[in-house]
Amino acid sequence: MWFSAKGRLLILLAGMALFMGCQSIHIQAGPSSREESEQKSAERGKGLRSEFADRLSNAAPLEKAHILRTFIDSVTAGHFRYGSRIAQQWHQSNVQAGHEVPDSEIRQMVENSLSAEQPILESYDDIVDYGIEEVYPYAVF
Secondary structure, three states, X not given: OOOOHHHHHHHHHHHHHHHHXXXXXXXXXXXXXXXXXXXXXXXXXXXXXXXXXXXXHOOOHHHHHHHHHHHHHHHHHHHHHHHXXXXXXXXXXXXXXXXXXXXXXXXXXXXXXXHOOHHHHHHHHHHHHHHHHHHHHHOOO
């Protein structure tokens, strides 16, 4: 015998680990198409809507308000972070170019970068609308 039983077991386990590791590798040959990005964004948005609706349906009225507030705070913070990054990039572009980059170019850059994310951005709006509908009956004015 070439290997002991323990050695064969180790080789078998190492081979299985290598095989399983290779299965999880995803090689992307290039950037995904705009349609693929939009589809992924739409799927994420659908999942977010569903998860949010499930959380609200199982929550007490005060919890619903807290869940909605937390969601709005989180999305708002994300928008502020994105805006801050754009402002930093604009400033860096101005410094590198040696003159002020027109705001129309920055708007176009933002529009191009967000176009594929439009479905998930729309889902954020839908979630807030739904959350308000769920919380409103319990609101005290």
